[in-house]
Amino acid sequence: MSITTVKPTGTPGGKPSPSDLKAARLPRWSPYVIAVGSLAVGCGIGLAADLDSRMQWGLIAAILFVGVSYFLSATVEGGRQAKDRLATSVVWVMFLLAVVPLASLIYETVKRGSKVLDGYFLTHSMGVVADDEAGGGIYHALIGTLEQVGLACLIAVPIGLLTAIYLVEYGRGKLAKTVTFFVDVMTGIPSIVAGLFVLSFWILMLGFGPSGWAGAMALSILMMPVVVRSTEEMLKLVPNELREASLALGVPKWRTILKVVLPTAIGGITTGVMLAVARIAGETAPVLLLVWGTPVINSDPFKDAQASLPLYIYQQYQSGNQVGYDRAWAAALALIVFIMILNIVARGIARWKAPKTGR
Structure with missing residues (x-):
């Protein structure tokens, strides 16, 4: 991963130039690389530890993403920017923790419900159909x-x-x-x-x-x-x-x-x-x-x-x-x-x- 830095040049008068005030920054694409790497490592740890739940893999990847983001930012950008990136990373992880179960629920409902949901199901009742018989509707x-x-x-x-x-x-x-x-x-x-x-x-x-x-x-x-x-x-x-x-x-x-x-x-x-x-x-x-x-x-x-x-x-x-x-x-x-x-x-x-x- 390359790190963008600006070397101080100064001015003829000895005063710092505007470029001297710019601190080192991680590239804009670094969060995506860290996320992909954390996901790969999390999956690898899950496979090596024989963890059955994919949610455990995701939690490991989320912890790695937050930790690596903070460590790299603290090393390159300083403590203040590292705290900002830590808060941003935690917000993104919490967002994904809220969205993933919702998306999974909708996907599972659509996959299983679409087997029966059709015009017949919407226009018929259960009046002449037993609970253990196919057919009927809502x-x-x-x-x-x-x-x-x-x-x-x-x-x-x-x-x-x-x-x-x-x-x-x-x-x-x-x-x-x-x-x-x-x-x-x-x-x-x-x-x-x-x-x-x-x-x-x-x-x-x-x-x-x-x-x-x-x-x-x-x-x-x-x-x-x-x-x-x-x-x-x-x-x-x-x-x-x-x-x-x-x-x-x-x-x-x-x-x-x-x-x-x-x-x-x-x-x-x-x-x-x-x-x-x-x-x-x-x-x-x-x-x-x-x-x-x-x-x-x-x-x-x-x-x-x-x-x-x-x-x-x-x-x-x-x-x-x-x-x-x-x-x-x-x-x-x-x-x-x-x-x-x-x-x-x-x-x-x-x-x-x-x-x-x-x-």
């Missing part, structure tokens, strides 16, 4: 998920938005602190607790049976604090100058919030809502308690048991046979695609509704 579960998530959004999004607006624009004193405290508490509520609450109130006390509506109420409890917190943070990012300019023109405060504040923060608000939807779309415990699941199509969320994609995945995996495993992976892939489509649509709407700025 049509009934897809309808249930769409209806339950949609009803949960109808409950949680308006309440969450209005609560966040109150806390940011109007909230003062003990009431605002109390609301903030309970929102923080609700953020950490386990999904099973929300399901038990709705079960005890809606089904046991009031006497209603299992339904998609009962599941939607539990999902809305889980969704609401996420919407409140994300919306609150986005509204705080709106510059106060915009509010003051609108109020100075005589616009009422409610109209300023509606026409100035919310359109400015619509992108972040939409992202927060989508995060909340992504959380509740994969919940199984409340659905298992309140919706129960059914192999047939039930398009009425207010009456009788109803299926959903998370519950379908759980039930198919519990069947304990290969065709059930294949259907479970295909349903998981369909759920990921469903969330992805929702995010794309929501971002498109947010960009369309966002205020346009002229040049």
